[in-house]
Amino acid sequence: MATIKRRTVLFADLRGSTGLYESLGNAQATAVVTQTINTLAQRVPAMGGQVVKTLGDGLMAVYPVPSMAVASALQMHESLETTAAAPHAAPAVSRLKLQIAMALGEVVEVNGDCFGDAVNVAARLLDHAGDNETLITGDLYDELPMDTRAAYRSLDRVHLRGRAEPVEVHMLPPRGVDTTATLMETRFDLSEPEGLQLLWRDSVYRLSRSDLPVLIGRGSTCALQIDEARVSRTHARIDWTGGGLQIADLSINGTYVRFTGDDEVLSLRRGACTLHGSGDIGLGGSPNEVGVPILQFSVMSSLDDTVPMRLPPRDPAS
Template sequence: MGDSSAQFAALKQAADPAVAAAIERLVAEGDDRDLNRINVLEFSARRELDEERVISGFLQASRLGIFDLSWNVLCPGCGGVLDAHNTLKSLRPDEYHCGLCASDYEASVDKQVEVAFTVAPRVRRIAAHDPGTLPIWEYFRQMFWSSGVDFNEQGFASLTGEVTLDAIELPTGRSVMRTLQLPPQFIIVFEPVTHAAQFIDVQGEPTDEIQQLSLVYHKLAQPTETITLRPGPLQLSLDNRADSRVLPSVFIAADALHHLLGQRKPFLTAKRMLSNQTFRDVFKADNLTIDQRLKITSLSFLFTDLKGSTALYERVGDLAAFDLVRAHFRALLEIISSEKGAVVKTIGDAVMATFVTPEQALAAGLRMRAAMDALNAERGTADLVVKIGIHEGPCLAVMLNERQDYFGQTVNIASRVQGLATSQAIHITGTVIAAPAVAAMLRHAGITPIQKQAALRGIADKVVVYEIP
């Protein structure tokens, strides 16, 4: 472990002390495997630390050079890492192919891009910094599969035993011939470095004759193909013409393999990261390029505006009004952050914020309203009246005016819904109230929403909205 005392001292100043101490212990005492593609949600749960503080702590540690942050495109079928990027700017707009599943996927930042952290080599060198030296199964575990695949030791033992017919380490420029006994099952010869795959549908009458199959590995993976063979002996010829070693492995694609790969655990998604305030503050230049358009299938938007702010300045004077408005902003921004949201921008006296879920947005809205009541009571006035609108739906993450922003009809509707309020009220849309957690929150608070139809500027049809009194 390198001399990183100055970095950890700085981390203790920037992050929650308990989180900083836990990170320092991990780097000093953790196994190599524990320091590669760290799942920060699992890290938080095991140590009973607040998730948002842990995410913030790892982001600060990355800023200080303790960790390298990676954005990994995942296969939703098998949980494999189809590509790894050190910046979101490198995310490709085209489809990613999974050879193991023989499927193409678009990199949705909702669930198919994970954010993971690996200790920086200058802080501590681990085996995964040289993946070409990892044993076969450690390569699968640490490099091919993501931090969201739940491999306990018993389950991983079943992969290496129960569902694997053979696994070979083949150096570049070398070839090998293996003889296998094919069972009457569907077989996959998968290579995790080049992601090449060959499917074998083993069916029909068993045979004693030796069947032949030759596979050649190149730098670029070839399209996945399926051949039909009979149960019995197979002479498998493997030739590595790639520029690195390959690790062809022969799997039985039966229930045991599907069960193993179906064991998942939560992981930090790119969508959640984009709605994290620390990330937006610390990595402003690392978000997107000016030409990128990342699709998000579901994001919750909260817009606020301070009612009658112009009249407020005229009524109480510039200095007093400025102090009031600043106090209002402080309260709103603290609430947004504590409810796991992020401020996209402020426009005059208005705020635009995002949340991963509708219930987080509504919780923030209810707290904002209560906070304005408290500020008014503290000052003996009724000057701070905040109008709030919330909507949830698909959108595009984009770069606008050198800032990571959002674009689409969902954003437009959320802004227009906020404009419906004429008092310190919250207006939400049908997609928000339909969320089970939102309905439960309203029932628990004893709030009965008032349904109404509204014409929104720029929206062709009237929409159903709900006032939260």
């Protein structure tokens, strides 16, 4: 018998398991992934939630109280960190990253499974989450206590695949300090930037902080559309984080950054790094490879307001 209830829907997904299969073999990698998912699942009933199902490298859960769902997500991130840091943990476990997405709304419960718009929104929102990030919808954010809201930052309205109307989204950034950004900051004297210039073919776009975040990809929901075979529908996100400009990979084929004057190419692969100076962003391959779509960037210390060059507006019907 079907019942309709108002629930917070949570989807969690582990990324990086491919590396485990390569380094540990199928049997051991499967055991590690299964054990990790089971450990994460234990955090669900502990906060009053219900595990609906496990999904290979992930799980789906529902909660009657929004704040409990958010607390459960925090415990999952902490649990993965603890597992990776354990003395007996396989080295490859430290490469596992956790993405979580949540939405609030009515769900239809049928034979232990759940369906409905909130389920679809949470599942599709997961595609926009970076490593160790938690994304929540605006409706869920509005029901959280003020002290909990303070930890989140707005990503404005995000277009989700299959939905005509964009969804208001808030992000809980990864715990701790981004190691790639720290590495860059030790090598360069970074002043706080004021904007970013992007060059794609013959088009130049200049973005201020208020224009961020910006999604880059092949899909019509992205503010900067790049229609190339190697580019994912939602390939990367550039955002203002921790006083700097950060690019996060959200793709299948990876995002690669080469800074001007540096021979090293950073492979993000669902990771992120701080942008500084200028350089090239390879979408789906290294900028050193022939045929890779390359987006040139330049971090600006000031903006020329007399020549405002902005991203083209998205088609409201898309």
